[in-house]
Amino acid sequence: MSFSQQRLIRSPTGADLNLFVRTAEAGQRAVIQINHGLAEHAARYDRFADFLAARGFHVYVHDHRGHGGTRAPDAPLGRFADKDGPARVIADVDAVHDLIAGEHPGLPVILFGHSMGASVALNYLLRHAPRIHAAAIWNGNFSQGLLGQVALGILGWERMRLGSDVPSRLLPKLTFQAWGKAVPNHRTLFDWLSRDEAEVAKYIADPLCGWDASISMWRDVVSMALNGGRDAAFANVRRDLPVAIVGGEKDPASDYGKGIDHLARRMRAMGFSNLVSKVYADTRHESLNEVNRDVIMADFAAWADTVLKS
Known part of the structure; x- marks a missing residue:
């Protein structure tokens, strides 16, 4: 199957959000609100959505600003906004959450984010925690610290030389290309x-990816990750709150799973008592497109079952 619906919704930020919805096949236990990663798009989550729908979950996933089919006057492909990009991205997520609340009043919402989407989900949670029943933070890295500050310095230098509206020349070399090598x-x-060659080939062939x-x-993405690295940001x-932090042992983007363990340790030290974390052996960055995805998706469903009973 595929998504039940595709529609455009207007966000208060002025963006027309390209939204995909998959309705639960039997019953309606909860809603999974998915946030995708950098340089990809919402439609890539159709297999996960089918898996969840078969287990009684509605799924909502939209293209973030500057991605996929979402359109905004200040956000062409590759840019969040002229200014205040992170705030506008979070406001868009809140607009989708408002829609979910209107269409499924009373149903718990489990917030899910992969990679950049993990940063989006975590930053949304830090601002709107009472709206969320549980959160799954996957394949993110909030332990950048000094490296993140260095990245902002590099981007500031590039902006001064090249202008903010052009692709960064250095960050792709330091991230995607370095990780590939x-x-x-x-x-x-x-x-x-991923270790799945067919999934990698599909990504490469997709004009909306890579x-x-x-x-x-890049400045906005790094800034969101750095904010997630601040303990003070978790005050409210x-x-x-049930939280699942997941990653892969062979994922260079999360420092080979060290970023997953780091966030879990920080949150436990802050007193989070309903937290689970797992780093999957031999697994690379896109958990949902990896060769062991069936196990990983089953583990997610089991965790969701547990938090809905709590």
Whole structure:
């Protein structure tokens, strides 16, 4: 199957959000609100949506600003906004949440985010925790610290020389390209995404994937990750909120799973009592497109079952 609906919804930010919805096949236990990663798009989550719908979950996933079919006057492909990009992205997520609340009043919402979407989901949670029943933060890295500050310095220098509306020349070399080269015996520079060659080929062939983000988008993405690295930002999040932090042992984007463990340790030290974390052996960046995806999706469903009973 595929998504039940595709529609455009207007966000208060002025963006027309390209939204996909998959309705639950039997019953309606909860809603999974998905946030996709950098340089990809919402339609890539159709298999996960089918899996969840078969288990009684509605699924909502939209293209973030500067991605996929979402359109905004200040957000061409590769850019969040002229200014205040992170705030506008979070406001768009809130607009989708408002829609979910109107269409499924009373149903719990589990917030899900992959990679950049993990940063989006976490930053949404830090601002709107009472709206969320549980959160799944996958394949993110909030332990950048000094490296993140260095990245902002590089981007500031690029912005001064090139302008914010052009693709960064250096960040792709330091991230996507470096991660691709780090995979032993790699066939392509995108092999860091998955061991499944067919999935990597689909990503490469997709014109809405793999493009180079603008300087301003990279600044916004790094800034969101750095905010997630601040313990003070968690002050208003209830400590019994169910949270799942997931990643892969062979994922260079999360420092080979160290970023997953780092966030879990930080949150436990802050008093979060309903947290689970797992780093999957031999798994690369896109957990949902990896060769062990069936196990990973089943584990997610089991966790969701548990948090809905709590």
